[in-house]
Amino acid sequence: MAGGGGASATALVTARAASVAADIDSAFDHLLAVPDDPRRRLYEAMRHAAIGGGKRLRPLLVQAASDLFNISRDSALRVGLAIECIHVYSLIHDDLPAMDDDDMRRGKPTVHKAFDEATAILAGDCLHDLAFEVLADEETHPDPFVRVELVKALALSSGPAGMAGGQMMDLEAERTRFDLATVTRLQNLKTGALIAFCVEAAAIMARLPHEARTGLHGYARDIGLAFQIADDLLDVEGDPDLAGKALNKDAAAGKETFVSLLGVEPARERGHMLVAQAKAHLHGYGAEADLLRAIADYIVERDR
Amino acid sequence: MAGGGGASATALVTARAASVAADIDSAFDHLLAVPDDPRRRLYEAMRHAAIGGGKRLRPLLVQAASDLFNISRDSALRVGLAIECIHVYSLIHDDLPAMDDDDMRRGKPTVHKAFDEATAILAGDCLHDLAFEVLADEETHPDPFVRVELVKALALSSGPAGMAGGQMMDLEAERTRFDLATVTRLQNLKTGALIAFCVEAAAIMARLPHEARTGLHGYARDIGLAFQIADDLLDVEGDPDLAGKALNKDAAAGKETFVSLLGVEPARERGHMLVAQAKAHLHGYGAEADLLRAIADYIVERDR
Known part of the structure; x- marks a missing residue:
C-alpha cells in the first residue's frame, strides 16, 4: 500500500486533472464576462x-471525493469553482507587497504587477464574494440545506479559524521562531483547511452522517500536511521555471518549515508516511476511491 | 410629507440606534473573542x-424593515451583524495606502496605521468570511432556504456587481471625468447596494413574494442616493472632528460628486426630494413603518 501508484497514479491524476482544469477555465470565462463599463x-x-x-x-479533489457518492459532476464542478475563487483570491492578496511581495505567479506577473495594488485588492475581494455567490446559487445543488452548509463550511475554512488565520500565523513566523507543533498547526490552517473542505463538500452534498465522515477527515488532514511538506521540499529543491514563481522564500524570510525543522530526507519520509496513512483511511472504500488514492500519491510526487 | 419629522424623527432614530449599536458591539465582542495563539x-x-x-x-435599517413583518429582533440583529462585517471589512480595505490612504476612521487610527498593512488586509478578509459564516449559521434563521437566500443576496450586494464594483468605479473616477448618470450608477453600487440589502433581507426573512417588494426596493434606492448626497455635502461642509475622518477628499482627488456636478443647494434639494419619494414608497404601510420613515429623514439631517 505504501508504495503508491507511481507512473499509473500520475497518469490517472493528470488525465482527470486536465479535464477538470478545462472545465474550471470555461466556468471562470463565463462567470467573469467583462462588462462594458468602468x-x-x-x-x-x-x-x-x-x-x-x-x-x-x-x-x-472535490471531483474525486464526489466519485464516492455518485454526486453529479456539475455540482462538484460548481463547488470546485467556488473553492478556486477562494484559492485565487488568497494568492492575489498573499502576493501583495505588504504580504509576501511576489512578482510572479503561475509564470505570469502577479495581479498588482500586471495592474496595480488597488485593483489587486479589489479583484481578490470580488473573487471572495463570488465564491459564496456560486455556492448559494441553486445551480450548485437543488437542496438549500446543502447549499447553506457548503457556505458555512467554506467560510469557516477560509476565515480566521482557517486559511486566513494560518496566513496570519505565517506573518508572525517571520518575527517568532515556531516549533514543529506550531508549524503543523499553521499549515493545518493555511493550506489544510481549504483542502479539507474539498473532501468535506462531497460529504455535505451526500448528506453523509457526521460519524461516517471520520475516514474522509483523516484522509484530508494527512494529504493536507503531505502537500505542504512537498511544497516545502519544492521550495528548496524545485525548478522555479516549472513552479512559475520564486522559490527559496521561506529560508530567506527566516521562517521555520517542515524541511528546516526536520531536514530534507526525514521530511520526505514523513510525506510518504502521511500518504500511506491517508490511503489507509480509505480502507472502507473500493475502486470508487482510486482517484483519491492516486491524488495522495501524486501530491508527493509532483514536480511543481 | 416632504417636511419630515425633524426633531422627533431624530429622537426616534437615535433612541433605537443606541440600542442597536450596543447589541452590535456586544455581538462583535462575542464573535471576535481573542484566541491565545499567534x-x-x-x-x-x-x-x-x-x-x-x-x-x-x-x-x-434591518431592524426597521423587520418591524414591518414581525421578524424576531435576534434574526434582524444577526443579519445586521453580518452586514457590519462587510461594511467594516470594506472600510479597512478602502482606507489602505493603495486605495484611499486614510489615517483616521471613526476618530481612531485606521487599522493599517494602528497595526500594519498585512494585518489590515487579513483583518478585512476575515471579517468578509465572518459575514457569510454568521448568515449561514442556523442561529440567524431556522429556515435554510432563507439563510441561503440571504447569503446569495449579500454576496451580490458586496461583490463586483455591488459595493466592490462601485469602489472600482470610484478608483476610475480619479482618472476619468464622470457625468451625473455615471456618478449615480457608481453610488448605487458603492453604497446603495449594501443599503438595499438591509431592507431586502427583511423581505427575504418574511418570504415576501417578489412582486410585493417593489415599494421597499424604491425606498431603499432613494435613501441610498440621499445618504450619498448627504455624505457629499458633509464632505464639503462637515466638521472633521464630528466625522472622525478626513473630509474634502473627493475635491482634492479631482473626483466628481453630486455636489460638484449639481452645486450645493440643488444637491441638498435633491436629497430632500429623494427622502420624500422614499417615504411615498411606504404609503401601503402604517405605523409599523414609522422607523423607516424616520431613518429617511435622519439620513439627510445628520451632522456626521
Whole structure:
C-alpha cells in the first residue's frame, strides 16, 4: 500500500486533472464576462489571476471525493469553482507587497504587477464574494440545506479559524521562531483547511452522517500536511521555471518549515508516511476511491 | 410629507440606534473573542475596526424593515451583524495606502496605521468570511432556504456587481471625468447596494413574494442616493472632528460628486426630494413603518 501508484497514479491524476482544469477555465470565462463599463479593469484583473495555469488540485479533489457518492459532476464542478475563487483570491492578496511581495505567479506577473495594488485588492475581494455567490446559487445543488452548509463550511475554512488565520500565523513566523507543533498547526490552517473542505463538500452534498465522515477527515488532514511538506521540499529543491514563481522564500524570510525543522530526507519520509496513512483511511472504500488514492500519491510526487 | 419629522424623527432614530449599536458591539465582542495563539494580532485588529464607533445605520435599517413583518429582533440583529462585517471589512480595505490612504476612521487610527498593512488586509478578509459564516449559521434563521437566500443576496450586494464594483468605479473616477448618470450608477453600487440589502433581507426573512417588494426596493434606492448626497455635502461642509475622518477628499482627488456636478443647494434639494419619494414608497404601510420613515429623514439631517 505504501508504495503508491507511481507512473499509473500520475497518469490517472493528470488525465482527470486536465479535464477538470478545462472545465474550471470555461466556468471562470463565463462567470467573469467583462462588462462594458468602468469596472472593466476589475474583471480583467480577476481573469488574469483566475484563468489559465494552476494545477486545479482542489477542484480535482472535490471531483474525486464526489466519485464516492455518485454526486453529479456539475455540482462538484460548481463547488470546485467556488473553492478556486477562494484559492485565487488568497494568492492575489498573499502576493501583495505588504504580504509576501511576489512578482510572479503561475509564470505570469502577479495581479498588482500586471495592474496595480488597488485593483489587486479589489479583484481578490470580488473573487471572495463570488465564491459564496456560486455556492448559494441553486445551480450548485437543488437542496438549500446543502447549499447553506457548503457556505458555512467554506467560510469557516477560509476565515480566521482557517486559511486566513494560518496566513496570519505565517506573518508572525517571520518575527517568532515556531516549533514543529506550531508549524503543523499553521499549515493545518493555511493550506489544510481549504483542502479539507474539498473532501468535506462531497460529504455535505451526500448528506453523509457526521460519524461516517471520520475516514474522509483523516484522509484530508494527512494529504493536507503531505502537500505542504512537498511544497516545502519544492521550495528548496524545485525548478522555479516549472513552479512559475520564486522559490527559496521561506529560508530567506527566516521562517521555520517542515524541511528546516526536520531536514530534507526525514521530511520526505514523513510525506510518504502521511500518504500511506491517508490511503489507509480509505480502507472502507473500493475502486470508487482510486482517484483519491492516486491524488495522495501524486501530491508527493509532483514536480511543481 | 416632504417636511419630515425633524426633531422627533431624530429622537426616534437615535433612541433605537443606541440600542442597536450596543447589541452590535456586544455581538462583535462575542464573535471576535481573542484566541491565545499567534492569531492574537489578527483578532485585535478586527476588534479595533469593528467595536465602538460607527453609526450602525445598516443594522438599524434591518431592524426597521423587520418591524414591518414581525421578524424576531435576534434574526434582524444577526443579519445586521453580518452586514457590519462587510461594511467594516470594506472600510479597512478602502482606507489602505493603495486605495484611499486614510489615517483616521471613526476618530481612531485606521487599522493599517494602528497595526500594519498585512494585518489590515487579513483583518478585512476575515471579517468578509465572518459575514457569510454568521448568515449561514442556523442561529440567524431556522429556515435554510432563507439563510441561503440571504447569503446569495449579500454576496451580490458586496461583490463586483455591488459595493466592490462601485469602489472600482470610484478608483476610475480619479482618472476619468464622470457625468451625473455615471456618478449615480457608481453610488448605487458603492453604497446603495449594501443599503438595499438591509431592507431586502427583511423581505427575504418574511418570504415576501417578489412582486410585493417593489415599494421597499424604491425606498431603499432613494435613501441610498440621499445618504450619498448627504455624505457629499458633509464632505464639503462637515466638521472633521464630528466625522472622525478626513473630509474634502473627493475635491482634492479631482473626483466628481453630486455636489460638484449639481452645486450645493440643488444637491441638498435633491436629497430632500429623494427622502420624500422614499417615504411615498411606504404609503401601503402604517405605523409599523414609522422607523423607516424616520431613518429617511435622519439620513439627510445628520451632522456626521
